[in-house]
Amino acid sequence: MKHGRYPFILSFLALPVGLYAWLVILPFAQAFQISLTDWSGSSNSFDYIGFDNYVNLFKDERLVLPALRHTGIILVVLPVVTIALGLFFAFMLNLGGRSRQGRIEGVAGSKFHKVVYFFPQVLSVAIIGILWKQVYAPENFGGLITGAMTAVGLPAPVNGFLADKRFVLAAVIAVLVWSAVGFYLVFFSSAMASIPRDLYEAAVIDGAGRFQMFFRITLPLLWDSVQTAWIYLSIVALDVFVLVYMMTPERGGPDGASEVVGGVIWKYAFNHGEQAFASAVGVVLFFAALTLAVVSLRFGRREQIEF
Amino acid sequence: MATQTPAPSRASGAPREGAAFNLLSQGFLWLWSLLVIVPVVWIVLTSFKTTRQIAADPLGLPETLHWQNYASAWTNGNIGAYFLNTLQVMVFSITGTMLLGAMAAYVIARYSFPGSRVIYFGFAAGMMFPVFLALFPLFKTLQNVALLNTYTGLVLVYIAYSLPFTVFFLTAFFRTLPTGVAEAAIVDGAGHYRLFFQVMLPMARPGLIAITIFNIIGQWNQFLLPLVLMGRNPDDAVISQGLANLALRQGYEGDPGALFAGTVMAMIPIFIAYVLFQRQIQAGLTAGAIK
Numbered sequence: 001m002k003h004g005r006y007p008f009i010l011s012f013l014a015l016p017v018g019l020y021a022w023l024v025i026l027p028f029a030q031a032f033q034i035s036l037t038d039w040s041g042s043s044n045s046f047d048y049i050g051f052d053n054y055v056n057l058f059k060d061e062r063l064v065l066p067a068l069r070h071t072g073i074i075l076v077v078l079p080v081v082t083i084a085l086g087l088f089f090a091f092m093l094n095l096g097g098r099s100r101q102g103r104i105e106g107v108a109g110s111k112f113h114k115v116v117y118f119f120p121q122v123l124s125v126a127i128i129g130i131l132w133k134q135v136y137a138p139e140n141f142g143g144l145i146t147g148a149m150t151a152v153g154l155p156a157p158v159n160g161f162l163a164d165k166r167f168v169l170a171a172v173i174a175v176l177v178w179s180a181v182g183f184y185l186v187f188f189s190s191a192m193a194s195i196p197r198d199l200y201e202a203a204v205i206d207g208a209g210r211f212q213m214f215f216r217i218t219l220p221l222l223w224d225s226v227q228t229a230w231i232y233l234s235i236v237a238l239d240v241f242v243l244v245y246m247m248t249p250e251r252g253g254p255d256g257a258s259e260v261v262g263g264v265i266w267k268y269a270f271n272h273g274e275q276a277f278a279s280a281v282g283v284v285l286f287f288a289a290l291t292l293a294v295v296s297l298r299f300g301r302r303e304q305i306e307f
Numbered sequence: 308m309a310t311q312t313p314a315p316s317r318a319s320g321a322p323r324e325g326a327a328f329n330l331l332s333q334g335f336l337w338l339w340s341l342l343v344i345v346p347v348v349w350i351v352l353t354s355f356k357t358t359r360q361i362a363a364d365p366l367g368l369p370e371t372l373h374w375q376n377y378a379s380a381w382t383n384g385n386i387g388a389y390f391l392n393t394l395q396v397m398v399f400s401i402t403g404t405m406l407l408g409a410m411a412a413y414v415i416a417r418y419s420f421p422g423s424r425v426i427y428f429g430f431a432a433g434m435m436f437p438v439f440l441a442l443f444p445l446f447k448t449l450q451n452v453a454l455l456n457t458y459t460g461l462v463l464v465y466i467a468y469s470l471p472f473t474v475f476f477l478t479a480f481f482r483t484l485p486t487g488v489a490e491a492a493i494v495d496g497a498g499h500y501r502l503f504f505q506v507m508l509p510m511a512r513p514g515l516i517a518i519t520i521f522n523i524i525g526q527w528n529q530f531l532l533p534l535v536l537m538g539r540n541p542d543d544a545v546i547s548q549g550l551a552n553l554a555l556r557q558g559y560e561g562d563p564g565a566l567f568a569g570t571v572m573a574m575i576p577i578f579i580a581y582v583l584f585q586r587q588i589q590a591g592l593t594a595g596a597i598k
Contacts, residue, residue, distance in 0.1 A: 008499040009414050016411035016470060017426060023467035024433055027444035034444065041443060089339070092332050107333060115585055116340045119347075122581050122588065123574065124528035126547035130554050130570045134353065134563075135346050140362060142563075144349055147365035178342065186589045210328070239437050242530050246551060265439045270535075275443055282440035289435055 028286075034279040041275030053280035063267065064281060067252075067259040070169055074176070074240055074260070075292075079233035081177050083226060086184030089117065091214050093185070094192050095200060114189070118182035129246025132175045136161040136247075163249050165257040172243055172258055180236065184229055191225040192218065227296060234292045238285055241266060261285050347574075354567035361563050376564035377572070380553070386569045388542065389549035396458050396545060397526055400465035404522050405515065407466060408473030413503055415474070416481035417489075427478060433471030442535050449536060456539040464532055469522050476521075480514035481507070520588055527577070546573055 035053055039046035057064045093110040120128065137143030138160035139150055146156035161167040195218065203213055219226075241262030245251050252259035252267075261281060268278035353361055354376055355369040380386050414420075415427050445464065446455065454460030484507065492506045508515070533548045541552055550573055557566040581588060 004499060005418070006420070009418055009420050012410040012414045012503075013426065016407040016474070017429075019407065019463060019467050020430065020433070020470050023445065023448065023464055024436070024441065024470075025429070027441035027448060028436055030444035030447075031440045085339075089336065092336060096332065107329070107336065109336070113336050113340055114589075116343050118585070118589055119343055119578075119581060122524055122528075122577050124547040124550075124577075125530055126528075126550040126554075127570055127573055130550060130566065131346055131350050133554075134350065134567070139365075142353070142361040142363075142365035144346065144365060151366060181339070182343075235435060235437075239439070241439070246554070262437070262439050269443045278443065279440065282437065285437050286440055289437060293435060 031279045031282055034276050035283045037276045039276045040273045041269065042273055046276070049276075053277050054284070057277065057280055057284065063256065063259060063264045064261075066256050067261045067264040070259055071238060071240070071261045073169065074173055075234060075237040077173055078176055078180070078237045079230050081173075082180045082184055082233055083229055085177070085181050086188050086229070087219070087222070087226070089113070089181070089185045090188035090192055091210075091218055094189050095213065095218070096210060114182075114185065116182075117185050120179040121183045123179070125242040126246060128175060128179055129243055132171075132178075133162065133247045136171055138163070162247055163254050165254055168248055168254065168258045172240070172247065175243060175247070176236070176240065180233065184233075187229060188222060188225060191222050195221050230296055231293050234296070235289055238262075238289050238292075350567055351571050354564065354571045356564060358562065358564055361567075373564060376568035379562065379565040380569035380572060384553050384565050384569045385542065385544075385549060386546075386553075386572050389544055389546045392458075392543060392549075393527065393545040396461055396465070397523070399458075400462045400469070400526055401519065401522055403462065403466040404469040404473055404526075405519055408470055408477055408518070409508065409511070409515065410503075411470070412474045412477030413481050413507060416478045417507075427474075430471045430474040433468075434475065438468070438531060442531070446535055456537055456543070458543075461533060461536055461545075464536060465526050465529065468532065469525065473518055473522065476518050477511070477514060480511055480518075484510050516587065517590055520584065524577075524588070 036048055036050060037046040038049050038052075093106045093113055095105070096107050123131075134142070135144040137146065138158065139146040139156055141160070143156075143160050146160055149156040157164045157167065161171045199217055200213055203217060208216070239262055240260050244258050244260055244263050245266070248254075248258045252263045262285075265278045265281050265285070268274045268281065352369055353365070355372045355374075356364075356376075357370075357373050360367070360370060411426075411430070415423050449455040449460045449464070454463070488506060488510065489502060492502050497506065528547055529545070530547045530551070533545045534551070537543055537545070537548065541549075544552060550569060553566050553569050557563055
């Protein structure tokens, strides 16, 4: 069996590694290189200008700085809200029911809720964007929320929620949470399933209520999963763009009120022909993602609890 | 029996506070379900309305079933063609992803050779790259080899960008498979290739199915890559890109009914697949997240 081992390994690795190196690793490496030049993207001539793009991007008050601010907001709000809702739902649907004869189970209708909550996860961003754009639409375009608000006599924003500077970012974040919660519900549910039931049953006998069960048993034992979810959601938050592209006026408007980092990269690369600058913004994004992951892995670590 | 005796004494003290909490949390759980169901059902209803009724009566039921929207989305909006385009791409991209992913993962998981850790982490790191960063160089790379605006190019890119997660997940899966069966096959004289195709692949079926579902959903919903790499000819668009085009055109053609009909049509196959396979889909999509 020893013979032919290396030819076999090579023959199995050549295609996947080759393709991956060519279409993933190399373009990323090129982006780093491009970010050090003044290349527009269309011509073949460029010069290396060192870190000028990086210096300039922090002076760009029209696009980059607002985008950094908005992405920063998403980076905080999206994980916090999604994880809180996901944990609450997972707890209620798996453990929150009345304990009948000392057995712990989910509330009535849990199966139905789980199937419903998860559904947005399988819809494409294009569908979600079209759907919610219409839900948020102004009343004279037949928006759902504005229509319902007027029906009960509340003042609805005249231009809908997406063309209003005050609401647009919150509206986009709400859709992000809406589509992500189901995934984290299922994710936390499967983590909760691995916690032995006798822990809860013992707690019930000792007179613990559901709040205590959640904060004293579930949360400490789920810490690793929460951390993983945090990293995933942070990466999702940094990559937000397609929804903004699909839903908002001027793909980041009105007046740049929903401009995000991904959108700025898009605009500089494909609309403004400033490829080098766009790459520099992308590299900053890349290091932000990397730092976040490393920091949360390092400082979020707690003592492992064996069970 | 003895363990259950404390239960009644507790039940007599706590129920009132518990009941209020129950009601509140039940209410909240139903509220979230409605938050998912209402917009989806509403867009289905809206897709049967005339343009006039969509704007004038957003909350009402459709006056008549205006099937015209569906006809218009199918022919004028090209939804049918986009479906076929997507299928045409995905038959190859999914097969390729699974085959190449399984091959790489198998070798990484079951053979020790110099560089295997580097390759493994190289793939795993790919899960964290923001795809924006690569879009433009990728565009140029495909342009240089004349694969821009071709399905071949798109298939190769889909495979390459699905590999990190596929390899990462399948490596973990192949590691959990028992060694006994493989050793028995070797004693029986099976070579490396036969061992993989006839013994290990069938044994890895549950993992392969989970990750195939994951990739099907991921590639079906892919938007950014086709937008950049298949931008020249609108007729070649895949489904989510086609919907986005339709949404853009709806802006000046003023036929929102057709847009919503197209959206509903794009939702139907996903909805059916979800209802039929929701257990596997939930398992498949979250499996990779659980070490």
